[in-house]
Amino acid sequence: MSYVEVATVPVTHRIWPHERRYRNAAQAIAQALFDALDDELQPYVQVLGLPVDPSLPIVQEVGPDGTELPTEPLADVAERGRMLVLLGQIPLPTTPLDDTINPEDLRNRLIGKGIRMVLVPVLQELAEGADHEYFSTWPLLLNGYYVCTILRVQRKPLRAYPALKPGRAYTDGRPLPHSLLNAAMTRFNEETVKALTEPEPGAGLLYRPRDTEELLRAAGRGLLDAPALAVGSADWNSGERLARGSSTAPGAERLFYIINTISSLRYEGAEGVGCLLLARRGHPNLEEVFALTCPVDLTDYRAVRKLLEMTTPGIHLLADADKVYALGREVGTYDAEREDLFAFHFLTYYTWELAHAGHTLLRCRYGLPGLARPRLNRLSFKREYKRTFGIPKAEQLERLWQVVLEASRQPKGTLLVITTEALAEADRLKLQCTLIEPVVLTPTITQLVTAIDGAVMLDPQGYCYSIGVILDGKASSGHGNSTRGARYNSAIRYVESSDFPTLVVVVSEDGMVDVMTKESLEEERAK
Numbered sequence: 001m002s003y004v005e006v007a008t009v010p011v012t013h014r015i016w017p018h019e020r021r022y023r024n025a026a027q028a029i030a031q032a033l034f035d036a037l038d039d040e041l042q043p044y045v046q047v048l049g050l051p052v053d054p055s056l057p058i059v060q061e062v063g064p065d066g067t068e069l070p071t072e073p074l075a076d077v078a079e080r081g082r083m084l085v086l087l088g089q090i091p092l093p094t095t096p097l098d099d100t101i102n103p104e105d106l107r108n109r110l111i112g113k114g115i116r117m118v119l120v121p122v123l124q125e126l127a128e129g130a131d132h133e134y135f136s137t138w139p140l141l142l143n144g145y146y147v148c149t150i151l152r153v154q155r156k157p158l159r160a161y162p163a164l165k166p167g168r169a170y171t172d173g174r175p176l177p178h179s180l181l182n183a184a185m186t187r188f189n190e191e192t193v194k195a196l197t198e199p200e201p202g203a204g205l206l207y208r209p210r211d212t213e214e215l216l217r218a219a220g221r222g223l224l225d226a227p228a229l230a231v232g233s234a235d236w237n238s239g240e241r242l243a244r245g246s247s248t249a250p251g252a253e254r255l256f257y258i259i260n261t262i263s264s265l266r267y268e269g270a271e272g273v274g275c276l277l278l279a280r281r282g283h284p285n286l287e288e289v290f291a292l293t294c295p296v297d298l299t300d301y302r303a304v305r306k307l308l309e310m311t312t313p314g315i316h317l318l319a320d321a322d323k324v325y326a327l328g329r330e331v332g333t334y335d336a337e338r339e340d341l342f343a344f345h346f347l348t349y350y351t352w353e354l355a356h357a358g359h360t361l362l363r364c365r366y367g368l369p370g371l372a373r374p375r376l377n378r379l380s381f382k383r384e385y386k387r388t389f390g391i392p393k394a395e396q397l398e399r400l401w402q403v404v405l406e407a408s409r410q411p412k413g414t415l416l417v418i419t420t421e422a423l424a425e426a427d428r429l430k431l432q433c434t435l436i437e438p439v440v441l442t443p444t445i446t447q448l449v450t451a452i453d454g455a456v457m458l459d460p461q462g463y464c465y466s467i468g469v470i471l472d473g474k475a476s477s478g479h480g481n482s483t484r485g486a487r488y489n490s491a492i493r494y495v496e497s498s499d500f501p502t503l504v505v506v507v508s509e510d511g512m513v514d515v516m517t518k519e520s521l522e523e524e525r526a527k
Contacts, residue, residue: 013057013059014059015047015049015059015142015143015144015145015147016142016143016201016202018200018201018202018203019047019061019202020061021202022047022061022195022196022201022202022203022205023045023046023047023061023062023063025202025205025209026045026047026149026192026195026205027043027044027045027063028209029188029191029205029209029210029212029215030043030045030151030188031043032212033184033187033188033212033215033216034153034181034184036212036213036216036370037180037181037184037216037370037371038157038160038181038371039524040154040156040157041153041154041157041158041181042132042153042154043151043152043153044063044067044132044151044152044153045063045149045150045151045152046060046061046062046063046067046068046069046149046150046152047059047060047061047062047147047148047149047150048060048069048074048136048147048148048149048150049061049142049145049146049147049148050074050077050078050115050119050139050145050146050148051078051144051145051146052078052141052144052145052146053144054076054078054079056144056145058071058074058075059145069123069126069150070126073122073125073126074119074122077115077118077119077122078115078146080114080115080118081111081112081113081114081115081116081117081118081119081139081146082111082114082115083114084114084117084118085107085110085111085114089114090110090113090114090117108141111139111141111146112138112139112140112141112146113138115139115146115148116136116138116139116148119136119139119148120136123135123136123150127155130155131154131155131156132152132153132154132155133152133153133155133158134150134151134152135150135151135152135153135185135189136148136149136150136151137149137150137151137189137192137193138189138193140193140196140197142196142201147196149189149192149193149196151185151188151189158181161179161180161181161361161371161372162179162356162359162360162361163178163179163181163182163361164178164179164226164339164356164361165178165337165339166178166182168226174186176225176226176229177219177222177223177225177226178226179223179361180219180220180223180361180362180369180370180371181371182223183218183219183220183222183223184215184216184219186219186222187215187218187219187222188215191205191210191215192205213368216368216369216370217256217367217368217369219369220256220362220364220369221256221257223354223361223362223369224255224256224259224354225255226339227255227278227321227342227354227356228255228321229321230339230340230342231278231279231280231320231321231340231342232320232321232322254299255298255321258298258299258301259276259344259352259354259364260350260352260364260367261301262276262298262301262304262305262308262346263346263349263350263351263352263364264349264350264367265301265302265305266305266349267305267306267308267309270309271348271349272305272308272309272346272349273308273346273347273348274308274309274311274312274316274317274345274346275311275316275317275343275344275345275346276304276308276316276317276318276319276324276343276344276346277316277317277318277319277328277330277341277342277343277344278319278320278321278341278342278343278344279318279320279340279341279342280320280340281318281320281325281326283340283341284332285330285331285332285333285334285341286318286328286329286330286331286341287328287329287330287331288318288326288327288328289315289326289327289328289329290326290327291325291326292324292325292326295323295324295325296323296324297322297323298319298321298322298323298324304317304324307324307327308346310327311327314329315327315328315329316328316329316330316343334357336356336357339356341356341357342354342355342356343355343356347509348509350365350366350367351363351364351365351366351509352364353372360372377515378401380515381401381404381505381515382397382401384503384515384517384519384520385397385400385418385460385503387517387519388501388502388503388517388518388519389418389420389460389501389503392460396460396461396462399440399441399462400418400460400462402442402443403416403441403442403443403446403458403462404416404505405443406443406446406447406450407446407450407456407505407507408505408507408513409447410447410450410451410507411509412451412509413487413506413507413508413509414450414455414456414507415454415455415456415469415471415487415490415491415504415505415506415507416450416455416456416458416504416505416507417455417456417457417458417469417471417491417494417502417503417504418458418459418460418502418503418504418505419457419459419460419498419500419501419502419503420459420460420500420501420502421500422457422458422459422463422464422465422466423438423459423465425457425465425466426457426465426466426469429457429466429469429470429471429472430466432469432470432472433454433457433466433467433468433469433470434466434467434468435465435466436464436465436466436467438463438464438465439463439464440461440462440463440464441456441458441462441463441464445464449464449467450507452467452468453468454467454468454469454470455468455469455470455471455504456469457469460501471490471491471493471494472493472494472497487506487508488506488508488514491504491506491514491516492516492521495516495517495518495521496518496521498518502517502518503515503516503517504516504517
């Protein structure tokens with residue numbers, strides 16, 4: 001590809017008055033949203049303005065570090081996008097709503113679509129060989145410029161999580177989300193586009209920013225369109241585009257809410273644990289153990305929760321996007337390319353996971369979606385240990401790792417408190433713990449001592465001094481999380497109140513594992 005020279009934009013050049021404040025607000029929203037999913041994504045937002053008049057310069061609004069896109073590859077993007085429209089290479093919208101749009105607005109929308117079709121491969125080329133990837137919103141015409149909000153994220157964490165096949169779309173051309181990260185990007189893009197179409201473009205992000213949890217829930221709802229439509233629409237496997245709501249199943253549009261509600265219900269005081277397989281009746285990889293004469297609506301939440309009580313590790317509820325029709329099991333070898341069999345695992349109270357072909361796509365806790373991160377990261381634990389206690393002997397660190405690994409398998413959750421003052425702390429807390437003779441923890445002993453409530457207190461060499469410890473500490477004003485429960489929050493209080501080097505491993509009942517030190521908490525607060 002040959003490039004042409006492009007004029008440099010003066011620093012004072014602005015497309016519209018709120019340009020810089022809009023970029024900063026969009027950066028704050030992206031930072032909060034993607035940090036909540038994986039803080040290694042490191043989102044970076046910049047505003048790109050492609051001029052309608054090719055004699056005008058390209059405008060970029062960037063962050064404090066001044067990182068800009070090279071302008072040469074972008075020089076003819078707007079013109080090439082317009083040519084796609086003039087040559088009739090942009091398909092016309094097919095939804096009834098588009099018939100009522102002003103012809104000029106429709107033409108601008110088509111040009112924006114053409115520009116984005118040209119811009120996306122240019123951004124992909126710019127990211128070749130780099131450690132990041134670029135994503136662009138739909139271009140919007142503003143004061144003689146096609147304005148795009150560009151999101152840059154790190155490639156490694158972006159590709160670290162399972163996803164469905166990309167490329168499927170609703171009938172209006174919008175891509176169907178294929179992962180939670182992809183759905184979150186869609187929500188972010190929708191927010192920025194909406195903000196730029198207001199009477200004061202971009203001002204809405206300043207005065208009425210969407211809450212991060214609200215965006216996450218919207219992303220979760222978007223991702224669940226995939227299983228709902230796969231099960232409820234006959235067009236899915238034919239490769240045709242899908243319309244939102246084209247599913248014949250009434251539950252398709254409410255699937256996220258339905259699963260959340262079922263997971264929040266108890267049956268005779270017990271929390272729901274089990275699995276619901278979502279697939280069309282007669283799926284070749286499902287075998288019915290017994291069928292229901294009258295299938296139960298998924299929206300009959302208490303009835304579904306009662307049926308869930310009958311499930312076992314090998315027998316699950318079978319449902320389409322509308323009703324539970326049987327109890328049964330998975331058989332044969334599932335062809336993951338079909339993407340028409342999904343599993344909803346109910347883990348504990350108000351906690352569930354969406355999985356496909358054995359890979360977890362989403363983990364939801366108390367109605368808030370998140371990524372299913374690895375249960376425990378070996379390198380992360382060793383890094384936190386070394387910067388808290390210094391460099392240990394290799395065999396000592398490996399022994400501790402095996403202890404931590406065994407503790408992470410505790411199904412009811414547990415706490416490991418590693419501190420240089422373990423003996424003194426055991427004595428100080430002796431009225432709220434069980435003292436034991438000092439013993440070097442092994443995986444077998446760890447399995448025993450983590451079976452009861454309370455923390456296990458040990459020193460950096462792996463000697464345990466007390467079990468069943470009820471931790472104390474001052475309430476945290478910056479790190480408490482009401483959705484994570486008493487174990488997680490008591491660990492925060494203890495670590496922040498400690499006057500000596502301390503590392504706490506928090507194993508939650510839903511499988512999440514957190515390695516917590518004063519340094520890691522301070523880094524989290526600084527983000």
